Each structure stands twice: as C-alpha cells, then as structure tokens.
Amino acid sequence: MTSISSRRLRKELNEIQAEGCPTGxxxxxxxxxxxxxxxxxxxxxxxYQGEVFKLMFRFDSNYPxxxxxxxxxxxxxxxxxxxxxxxxxxxxxxxxxxNEWSPVLSVSAVCxxxxxxxxxxxxxxxxxxxDRYVRYAPDNPKKTRFHYDDD
Amino acid sequence: xxxxxxRSSKPPTRLRNAALPEVEEAQSSSxxxxxxxxxxxxxxxxxxxxSQFYELGQKLLEESMxxxxxxxxxxxxxxxxxGEYTGAPSFVAQIDSLMNQGYTQIVRTKGxxxxxxxxxxxxxxxxxIDSPNLVFSAKAVIESGSRMMEYNYMDADIxxxxxxxxxxxxxxxxxxxxxxxxxxxxxxxxxxxxxxxxYIITYLRLLTTAQIQSASDDYAGFLFNDSGDQMLPxxxxxxxxxxxxxxxxxxxVAALCRALKLHVKIAYLDGHSRDGQVHFQEITSPGDGxxxxxxxxxxxxxxxxxxxxx
Numbered sequence: 001m002t003s004i005s006s007r008r009l010r011k012e013l014n015e016i017q018a019e020g021c022p023t024g025x026x027x028x029x030x031x032x033x034x035x036x037x038x039x040x041x042x043x044x045x046x047x048y049q050g051e052v053f054k055l056m057f058r059f060d061s062n063y064p065x066x067x068x069x070x071x072x073x074x075x076x077x078x079x080x081x082x083x084x085x086x087x088x089x090x091x092x093x094x095x096x097x098x099n100e101w102s103p104v105l106s107v108s109a110v111c112x113x114x115x116x117x118x119x120x121x122x123x124x125x126x127x128x129x130x131d132r133y134v135r136y137a138p139d140n141p142k143k144t145r146f147h148y149d150d151d
Numbered sequence: 152x153x154x155x156x157x158r159s160s161k162p163p164t165r166l167r168n169a170a171l172p173e174v175e176e177a178q179s180s181s182x183x184x185x186x187x188x189x190x191x192x193x194x195x196x197x198x199x200x201x202s203q204f205y206e207l208g209q210k211l212l213e214e215s216m217x218x219x220x221x222x223x224x225x226x227x228x229x230x231x232x233x234g235e236y237t238g239a240p241s242f243v244a245q246i247d248s249l250m251n252q253g254y255t256q257i258v259r260t261k262g263x264x265x266x267x268x269x270x271x272x273x274x275x276x277x278x279x280i281d282s283p284n285l286v287f288s289a290k291a292v293i294e295s296g297s298r299m300m301e302y303n304y305m306d307a308d309i310x311x312x313x314x315x316x317x318x319x320x321x322x323x324x325x326x327x328x329x330x331x332x333x334x335x336x337x338x339x340x341x342x343x344x345x346x347x348x349x350y351i352i353t354y355l356r357l358l359t360t361a362q363i364q365s366a367s368d369d370y371a372g373f374l375f376n377d378s379g380d381q382m383l384p385x386x387x388x389x390x391x392x393x394x395x396x397x398x399x400x401x402x403x404v405a406a407l408c409r410a411l412k413l414h415v416k417i418a419y420l421d422g423h424s425r426d427g428q429v430h431f432q433e434i435t436s437p438g439d440g441x442x443x444x445x446x447x448x449x450x451x452x453x454x455x456x457x458x459x460x461x
Contacts, residue, residue, distance in 0.1 A: 004312065004346060011308065065349045065395060102393035103353045104309055 005063045009033045012107050025111045033059060037073070038111060046119045054078040055114070056090075057107055058140070067101035069142045070110055082124040085117065089134045091141040093127065095148040222263075223273060223342045226256040226458055244427025245420050249448075249457070252429075254418070257448060258456035264396035267404060267447075267454040268352045269342065272317070274445040274456045275413060276338055279324050285442065286325040292412050293318065299410070300361040313354040316347045353395060359403050360388040362410040373402045398452070408434045414444040418457055421450070 013030055021027055021038065028037040036057045042048045054073035060066060072080040072090035080090040087093075096105060096113055127133065138144060229250050236242040258273060260266040279286055293314065300310050320341055323333035341347045363370045367384040374387040382390075391397050399407070408415050417432045424430070433444070446457040 004350070008312065062345070062349075065346070065353065099396065100390055100394050102356075102389070103313070103395070104305065104357065104393060 005059070005061050006033045008064050009059060016108065022108055022112050022115070024115055025108075028054065035059070036107065040111060040115060040118075042115060042119050044119070047121050047124050048081055048118055051081065053081055055111065057110070064103040064105070067097050067142065068107065068110065069140050070097050070114075071141050081118055082126060083118060083121050084123075084125050084127055087127055087130055087133050087137065089137055091133070091137055091144065093146040093148065095146075097141070098146055098148065100148075220261045221343060222261045222345070222348050223269060223339065224259045225339060226258050229255050229257055232257055239422060241422040241425070241427070242420060245422065245424065245429045248427040248429050249418060249420075253459045253461045254446065254448075254457045255460045256458040258458065260453075260455055262453050264398045265349075265352045267399035268355045268407070269348065270447050270454040270456045271407065271411075271413075271415070271445065272351050272355060273338070273342055274415075274447065275411065276320055276324070276333070277335065277456070278443065278445055279321065280333060280335060280338065282443070283325055286321060290318070290321055292410075293321065296358045296361065296410050299365055300357055303361045303364050305357060305361065310354075310357065313350050313357060316341075316350045317354050320351075349395065355407060356392055356395070358410045359399075359407045360392045362406040363388055363392065363402065366406075366409075370402055370406065399454075405434060409436045412436045414442055415447060416444040417447045417449050417454075419449050 010033075016027055016030075024041050024043045026039045028039055030036040036059075038055045038057070039052050040055050041052045054077075056071055056073050058069040060069075071092060072078070072086060074080050074088070074090045080086050080088055085093040092114065094113065094117060096102075096110065133144075229246055233243055233246045233250075236246065258270070258277075260269045260273070275289075279289055297310050297314055301307055320333055320338065323331055323337070326332045342351075363374075364384050371384060372381075374382045374384060376382050376387075376390070387402075391400070392403055404415075404417075407413075413434070413436060415434045417434070419430045419432065421430075432449075446459060448455045448457045
C-alpha cells in the first residue's frame, strides 16, 4: 500500500478514535489498512428500528482516489437490510460508491450517507433484479457497474 | 459569467464515455438495474456527417476504454493524428490548417474523463518550464486557490495532501539545483505516474469546485444535469466536478481557467468547416497579463495539448 493511501487511512482512523463515529455507527475493527468493519443502526423513526447491520469497507492502494468497496456483511450473525438498493448478498447500489465517489469523501461520510439511505426508506423491498444479480455477482461490488436511480 | 467561454453559442458535443466506475470482467459482472448505457452518449452533428461522427465517437470511446492507454503520451507529430483521419476530409483539412499555423505536435491524454484537467495541468507546467520567471506568480495563484477552498469548508489537510504533488513540480521548475530542476522528461514521467497524476487532477477538480461555489452567481445559470434540469452549485459540483472521471464541460473549463488565472486557447477540431478553418475558443481571465496562451486541442468529447513549434 502506498504511503499516501495509508497516511490518509491513518488520519481517518485517528479521527474516528479521537472523536468517535457518527451517531449510530460503531467501529468494530480496523486492524489493518485493507478492511474495516463497522456496525450501523438507524436511530429514531425508521423501518429498521431495533436492527443492527454490519458494514465492511475494503480499500485498495489507490484509496482515496478510488472508492472503497463497501458492503453489508452477510454471515451467520448478520444480514443485509431489506432495501430497494441493497442486494441480499450485501452489495449496495449507491452512486457515491461508484461514479459519484470523490476523494474528499471519507469512511465516515459513506457511513452517514448509508444511514440516511436506510432512514429514508419507505418500503422494505429487495431490488427487483435481486436473484439474478446475486447469482452472478462478483465478490467485490466495485466490479459491478450499477445503474443508479435518482432517489 | 464573465469568462468569454460562456458566450460560445454552441455547446460541444459530448461523448459520455468515462463516467464509469472501474469495471473489470465487464461482461460477466455488469448486471444492471436498468440496462447498459454506453451508446446513448454518442452525440451526432448534422445528419450528413452522422456515420462519420459515429465512427469517430466510437474510436474515442474505444481509446478511452483501453486500460493500457497511457495517462499521457510523449509529444508526437500532427502527421500521426492526420493519418488517423484519412477517411474524414473535413478533419484532415483542419489538421493541415493547424500544421500550417505551426501547431505541429500534440501531447495526447488518456480519454478517461479527466483529459481536460490532465491536458491543462500538463500544458500549464510545461509553459512554466519555458518561462520560469512566472513560477512565483503561479505559486501564489495556487496558494490563493487553496485558501479559496478553505473558505468553502474543505478540509485543510485534504487540500494540502492533494496540493503537494502539484506544488512539488512547480517548485522543481524554479529549483536552483540542476539535478532537481524539472525538465520536460521529468514532467512527463510525473504525469505518467498514476498517483501523482491523479492527485494533481483531484486538486484541480477541488479548485474548480471552490471557484464555482465562491462565484456561484456567475455560474448559477449554467449548471444543468444530464436531463437539462438546473442544479444548485453544491449539487452540481458534487456530481459533475469532484468525482474523478467526470468530464469537464464549459462551466468547469471556464471556472478552472479563472481560478488558475490562465490564458487558454482551445482549437476545435470538429470537422465543421468546409475550408478547413479551425475555430479557436479563447479564454482569458482577469489577471492573466500578457502571458502566452496555453493551447489545447478539442475533438468532440476529448482534450489534448497542442504544441506550436514555430
């Protein structure tokens, strides 16, 4: 990993450790500069009251020029939220993780955006093409070229 | 908007080829919610030229999708470019006209949606190599650009991270130590380095955003999304300026030239003129003095650097 990338991640981690995560987000582990895990819940009124999800961030050596690969963890303990932009394998269709990613964004900013994506959800549904997508999805969601809706 | 560029009557056609996230194994993994949308961005001019423009658009599209294409290539002769247009006499005539005016070389940039920023940065630094007496004022302009970003609530650390690689090159131009001094070869290798090159582009994108937001009254009437709806400056910048790979349109071009106080001439190689005349769009900024203009070559959807050799 290049120095700029790890320097940037080190700085973000320091800030998270010093100032804490945004409300509703908790750092679970950040043992290296390759993958970090967070828990995420929606506080206040929402369709996801009482549910806690686990987020995985994966960074490559071009971070923050290239976006982190972000997905919900799906294993025996966690599931992906049922949401029109979240596939059952945890992959997320969100423009800021794709063509609207900008190097000025950060891990915290992504968490907050995903929180508000969940908070504004009006009906708990999977994306229409969920089954087809999940069957052929690559391991890394960044290899998917999502088509972003406006909402 | 004060800048001359905004008065141009006709927006250039756009080849929306690069606003794609990195795609590997595109065939197997491009499962979409709404279908592939690679062909809808290929614009055409008038019907007579439709197929020709389609072909040229395809060529640029393929170029831009080629992962092996260098971020920027050493200067080559315009004869080479001319050879690529043999089937398009109106383009050949324009290339001939440019060569007759002394524009005999071209520095080509990768068609990855960053071409305007990369071409402009290269042309700017390259002209500073020729005129090291301007380094001092160029530095001051960049520094005031960074301050403008801070006024726009950008994080000072982030600004300086992205500013550093650019400043290092500018500083190296004026270096008194010949072993450190920036030569054109060193400039080229810096721009070929993924990290350096993309950090410089990111900095210029942030600077463009800061300029649009600081003078939002000047730009507000020109900010539209792909569907033609008007956008607020913050939203426009977030979607069309900040992300790497988003092409620059008139507004971004005008804003960045203004922020860097540059004098830029853009030659339009668009096959439009019957007699081979090339239209130059001139962008002047208050405070650009009488400096020699930077010359860019615009082909529908793409920017390269033009070099005048006599």
